[in-house]
Amino acid sequence: MGDETIKVAILGSGNIGTDLVYKLLDRPGSMELVLLAGIDPHSEGLARAHALGVVASAQGIDAVLEHPDIQIVFDATSAKAHVRHAKLLRETGRIAIDLTPAARGPYVVPPVNLRQHLDAPNVNLITCGGQATIPLVYAVSRATPVRYAEIVSTVASRSAGPGTRQNIDEFTFTTARGLEVIGGAQQGKAIIILNPAEPPILMRNTVYAIPEGDFDPAQVRDSIEAMVAEVQQYVPGYRLKNPPVFDMRDTPWGRKPVVTVLLEVEGAGHFLPPYAGNLDIMTASARRVGEVFAQHLLTRREVIA
Amino acid sequence: MNAPRLTDTTLRDGSHAMRHMFTRQHVRDIVTALDRAGVPVIEVTHGDGLAGSSLQYGFSHTPDLDLIAEAREAAERARIAALLLPGIGTRRELKAAVERGVQILRIATQCTEADISEEHFKMAKDMGLETVGFLMMSHMRSPEFLAEQAALMESYGADCVYVVDSAGAMLPHDAAARVRALKAALRVQVGFHAHNNLGLGIGNTLAALEAGADQIDGCLRGLGAGAGNAATELLAAALDRLGVNPGLDVLALMDAAEYVVAPIMPFQPFPDRDAITIGYAGVYSTFLLHAKRVGEQLGVDPRAVLIELGRRQTVAGQEDWILDVALELVRQRERTS
Numbered sequence: 001m002g003d004e005t006i007k008v009a010i011l012g013s014g015n016i017g018t019d020l021v022y023k024l025l026d027r028p029g030s031m032e033l034v035l036l037a038g039i040d041p042h043s044e045g046l047a048r049a050h051a052l053g054v055v056a057s058a059q060g061i062d063a064v065l066e067h068p069d070i071q072i073v074f075d076a077t078s079a080k081a082h083v084r085h086a087k088l089l090r091e092t093g094r095i096a097i098d099l100t101p102a103a104r105g106p107y108v109v110p111p112v113n114l115r116q117h118l119d120a121p122n123v124n125l126i127t128c129g130g131q132a133t134i135p136l137v138y139a140v141s142r143a144t145p146v147r148y149a150e151i152v153s154t155v156a157s158r159s160a161g162p163g164t165r166q167n168i169d170e171f172t173f174t175t176a177r178g179l180e181v182i183g184g185a186q187q188g189k190a191i192i193i194l195n196p197a198e199p200p201i202l203m204r205n206t207v208y209a210i211p212e213g214d215f216d217p218a219q220v221r222d223s224i225e226a227m228v229a230e231v232q233q234y235v236p237g238y239r240l241k242n243p244p245v246f247d248m249r250d251t252p253w254g255r256k257p258v259v260t261v262l263l264e265v266e267g268a269g270h271f272l273p274p275y276a277g278n279l280d281i282m283t284a285s286a287r288r289v290g291e292v293f294a295q296h297l298l299t300r301r302e303v304i305a
Numbered sequence: 306m307n308a309p310r311l312t313d314t315t316l317r318d319g320s321h322a323m324r325h326m327f328t329r330q331h332v333r334d335i336v337t338a339l340d341r342a343g344v345p346v347i348e349v350t351h352g353d354g355l356a357g358s359s360l361q362y363g364f365s366h367t368p369d370l371d372l373i374a375e376a377r378e379a380a381e382r383a384r385i386a387a388l389l390l391p392g393i394g395t396r397r398e399l400k401a402a403v404e405r406g407v408q409i410l411r412i413a414t415q416c417t418e419a420d421i422s423e424e425h426f427k428m429a430k431d432m433g434l435e436t437v438g439f440l441m442m443s444h445m446r447s448p449e450f451l452a453e454q455a456a457l458m459e460s461y462g463a464d465c466v467y468v469v470d471s472a473g474a475m476l477p478h479d480a481a482a483r484v485r486a487l488k489a490a491l492r493v494q495v496g497f498h499a500h501n502n503l504g505l506g507i508g509n510t511l512a513a514l515e516a517g518a519d520q521i522d523g524c525l526r527g528l529g530a531g532a533g534n535a536a537t538e539l540l541a542a543a544l545d546r547l548g549v550n551p552g553l554d555v556l557a558l559m560d561a562a563e564y565v566v567a568p569i570m571p572f573q574p575f576p577d578r579d580a581i582t583i584g585y586a587g588v589y590s591t592f593l594l595h596a597k598r599v600g601e602q603l604g605v606d607p608r609a610v611l612i613e614l615g616r617r618q619t620v621a622g623q624e625d626w627i628l629d630v631a632l633e634l635v636r637q638r639e640r641t642s
Contacts, residue, residue, distance in 0.1 A: 150360050152625050157417060168421045169395040189359060192392045196417040197618035206625035208360040242632045247602065252364050262629050 005032040006294035007069045011061060011085060012076035013038025013045030015161060015272055016099055020074055020283040021049050022270035027287070030294035034070060037063040048271070061085050065092060072293055074286050075100060078163055079170070086122055095297075096122040097289050099282055100163075101170040109134045109182050110288045111230040118296045123289060127171050128278035129153035129190060129205065130178040131285045132238070136207045136261050137183030139227035144215035147253060149185035150208045151175065154193045156200035159276035168192065185209065203277030204241075207261040210251055217246050220259060234288040235281050237266030237274070308544070308551035310520045312346040313339050313537050314498075315566060316376065317388055318522075318529035320352035321591045322574050326366040329375045331569060335525070336379040338561035342554040344537070346409060348386040348522075349376040352530065352591060353622065354413065355387060355394035355402055361624050362591070369398075370405045377406025384408040388439070390622065391421045396428050403432050412458075413439030413469070415620045416446050419454040426461035437496065437520070438463035441621040444474040444587055448486030455487045455495075465494035465520055470509060471621055473500030473531050473580075474587040477512035484516040496520035499535045501527055502584025504576045506535035507543060514549075525558070525566040526573065531583045531590025533574030538562045582608040586615030595624050599631045609634055 008024070008031045010017045017036060024033040036049040041058035049056040057063035064073055065088060072095045075082050082102035089096045098105060105122030108114050112135060117123050125131060133151040140146055153175075164171065171192050179188025195201050211220075221244050231238045241262040249258045265277030272279050315335055320327060332349060339347050349372050351357030351365050358365040369387070376385045386409035387402045399410065410429040412422045419440065429436045438458030443451055455466040468483040475483075480497060487495040497513030499506040499522070510521050523540045527533030538558040544550045567573075574580070579597060583590055588611050596614075600607035613630045614623075 148360075152361050152622075154623060154626075162420075165418075165421045166423060168391050169397075169424065172392070172395050173397075189356075191359065191361060191622070193620065193622050194392070194415065194418045194421065195618070195620050195623070196415065197620075201617075204626075204629075206361070206629075210360075241629060245628065245632075249360065250364065251360070258360060260625075260628065262625070262632075 004298070005030055006071050006297050007032050007034045008072040008074065008290060008294070009035035009037060009064050009067065009070045010074045010076060011037050011064060013040065013043040013049070014076065016279055016283055017076040018045035018048055019271040019279060020076060020286055021045070021052065021054060023283050023287045025052060025054070026270065029291040030298055031072070031290055035063060035067060037061065061088055070094060071297060072097065072290055074290060079167070090121050095293055097286055097293070098122060098124045099286055101127065101167065101174050103174065107178050107182050108289055110234060110285055111135050111227060112138045112182050114289060114292055118293065125282060125285055125289070126178040127175045128282050129171060129192060130175045131281045132203065132205045132263060132265055133207050134178050134183045135227050135231050136224060136263065137179050137185055137209060139223045140209040140211070140220055140259055141184030143220045143223040145212040146185040146209050147212045148187045148210040148251070149179045149183055150189040151179065152191045152193065152206045153278070154195050154201065154204045155278045156275045157194045157196035158200050159278055160194050200275040202275050203265040205263040205265070207263065209259045210253065210256050211259070220244065224261060235265065235284045236268060237277055237280065239264055306514055306547060306549050307519070308549040309514055309518060310346065311344055311537070311540065311551060311553065312348055312386060312520065312522050313344045313524065314348040314522050314534065315524040315528050315537070316372070317348040317350045318352060318534050319524050320350070321530035321594070322528050322533065323571065324594065325351055325358065325363045327372060328367055329371060332372045332375045333379045334565050335561070336376045336383070338557070338565045340380045340383040342557035342561060343552045344383055346386050347376060347380065347383045348388060348411065349373050350387045353393055354390040355398035357393055370401055373402055373407055374405040386411055388413060389425060390414070391425055393622065396425060399425060399428060403434065407434070409435045409437065411437040411439055413441050416440035416443045416451055416454055419457040422458060423461045426458065426463060430462040436463050438466040439469050439498070440467065441469045441471045442589065443468045443483055444470060444472055444479060448482045451483055452486040452490035456490055459491050459493050463493060465496050466491060467496035467498050467520070468513070469498040470500055471589050472587045473502030473506070473584040473590055475505070475509055477505065477508050480509040481512040481516035484513045484518045488517040494519035496522070498522040500530065500584070500590045501532040501534060501574070502576055502580050502590060506533070507539050510535045510540060511543060525562040526570060528566055528570055529574060531574065531593050532576040532580035536562065579607050579611070582611045586612045588614045588619060589621050589623070592624060592627060595627050599627050603631050603635050605631045605634050
C-alpha cells in the first residue's frame with residue numbers, strides 16, 4: 001500500500017496559482033500539494049502558501065525539477081513560460097495541467113472529454129470562457145447537430161489581469177476553436193467583454209447555438225440542465241439565469257431557430273473574490289482535472305504493484 | 306477654431322440602423338458621393354467593427370472585407386478607415402482588412418479598458434497605417450480619467466484619440482470638458498464622435514470643436530445607432546458658416562444625403578421615446594433596435610429595459626444583457642400580478 005495520494009505542485013504564484021493553493025488544501029482528494037513555485041520572492045501568493053504550511057519557492061520550474069516525487073504540475077504562469085516548462089516537465093515525466101493559453105497538449109473540459117486524455121502528458125484548459133461555455137455547446141450538440149455556436153463572456157474588469165489584457169486575441173481564437181473541437185459546433189465564434197461596473201459584476205456568459213436541422217426543444221433543454229448539474233459538482237457557483245430560450249432569427253443559413261442560454265458563474269471566494277467566477281472556473285476545473293489524473297495514476301500504481 | 310478633419314461613418318455606424326444590410330452597390334454609391342463632395346476619410350465596417358457579424362450584434366449581409374474592397378476601389382481621393390473592437394475583432398481580421406484596402410484603423414475600447422488595445426495599435430503601426438483610438442461610452446468617466454486612458458492609447462501609437470459619446474448622453478459642456486482634458490494631456494490629435502439621442506449631435510460636436518477637437522465624425526442623414534449621429538451635411542453647413550470648412554462641398558453633401566442615403570434607409574434615426582431613453586439612461590446606442598425587438602417579443606416596455614441596463618452600468622457590446630433584463634422584468638411582473 002503506502003502512498004494513497006499523488007504529489008502535485010503549482011507553478012505561478014499569481015492570482016490563479018494562489019487560488020488553486022486554497023482549493024487543493026480545501027479539498028485535496030487524491031492529491032497532496034507539496035510546492036508552490038513562483039519567480040517573485042515578494043509575491044503575496046508565496047507568502048500566503050508559506051503561512052498555510054505549503055513549501056513556497058521563488059525558484060520557478062527549477063524547484064519542481066529538484067523534486068522527483070512530484071507527478072502532476074499545474075502551470076498558472078504564462079503561455080510563453082509554459083512552452084519552456086512543457087518541454088522540461090515532459091522530459092522528466094511529469095503530467096502538466098496547463099492553465100495558460102499555450103495549448104501544447106489537447107484541450108480538456110472536464111465533463112466533456114477529460115477521460116479521453118488520461119494518458120496525455122500535457123493537457124490544456126483552453127480559457128475561462130471556454131470552461132464556462134463549451135459544456136453547454138456540447139450539451140446542445142449531443143442532442144442535435146450544431147451548425148454554429150457563438151459565446152459572449154462578460155467579466156469584471158478587475159478580474160482581468162495583465163495577461164488577459166495583453167493577449168485578448170488569444171481568448172477569442174482559443175475559445176472559438178474549443179467550441180468547435182470540444183463543443184462539437186461546425187463553426188464557433190467567441191466575444192469577450194470587460195465590464196468596469198462597481199461593485200464588480202459576476203462572470204456572465206451567453207451561449208447561442210444554431211442547430212443544423214429540426215430538433216426537439218425539450219430534449220435540448222434537458223441536456224443543458226443535466227450538464228449544468230454536472231459542472232456544478234466542481235463549480236458550485238455555475239448556474240443558469242433563466243431556462244434556455246428558443247427563438248427565430250435571421251442567420252446566414254436563413255431564418256433559423258436559435259437556442260440562447262444565459263449563464264452566471266459565481267466564484268467560491270477562496271482567494272479571489274466571488275465576482276471573479278472567470279478565474280474560479282479555471283482553478284476549479286484544474287482541480288477537477290488534477291483529481292481525475294491523480295486517481296488514474298493511483299489505479300495504475302495498484303495494477304503495477 | 307481650426308478646420309477639423311471629418312470622417313464620414315455612414316457605412317460603419319449606419320450599419321446598425323441598416324441592420325448590417327449594406328451591399329456592395331450601397332457602398333459604391335455612398336463612397337462615390339462622399340468622395341466627390343470632398344470628405345477625406347470614409348469608415349466602412351460592420352457597426353461593431355471587423356468580425357462584428359454575429360448573433361449578438363446581427364449578421365452582415367455582405368462580408369466586411371468585400372465592402373472595404375469595394376470602398377477602396379470606388380474612392381479616388383478619400384482614404385478608407387475600418388473599426389476594430391478588441392474582444393470582438395482580432396489581429397487576423399486587422400491584417401485581412403489591410404490586405405483589402407484599409408488605410409486608417411480606428412481601435413475602440415470601453416473608455417476604462419484602453420490597455421486591451423496595445424497589440425492592435427502596434428500591429429497597425431507596423432503595417433504603416435494611420436491609427437485612431439476610440440474611447441467608447443466616455444460619458445461614464447471624468448475628463449481626468451479619460452485623459453489617462455487616452456495617454457495609454459497615445460503611448461501604443463495612436464495618431465489621434467476620440468472622445469466617443471456612444472450613448473449620446475453628453476450635454477455640450479460634458480463634451481467640451483472631455484475634449485479639453487485630452488487636448489491638455491496628449492501631443493497627438495483629439496477627436497469627437499457624437500450620437501443624437503438627446504438631440505445634441507451637432508451641438509456637442511460644435512462644443513467639442515470650440516474646445517479644440519481636431520477630428521469629428523458624421524453620417525449622411527445622421528444614419529447611425531440610436532437616434533443617429535451628427536449629420537455630415539449639417540456639419541458641413543455649420544463648419545462653412547463658422548468659416549472653418551475643411552474643403553467640403555456643402556450642396557453636394559446635401560444631395561448625397563437626400564438622393565443616395567435617404568432612399569435606402571429603413572427608417573430615419575430620430576430622438577423618439579426609445580432613442581431619448583438611450584441618451585437619458587446612458588446606454589450604448591446600438592441597444593435600440595435589439596431592445597425594441599426583445600421588448601416586442603416579451604411584451605416589455607423597451608424603456609424599462611434600457612433604464613435598468615443603465616443602472617447596471619452596461620458597456621459597449623453587451624447586447625446579450627437586453628434579453629436577460631427583459632426576462633427578469635417579466636418574472637417580476639408575474640410575481641407581482
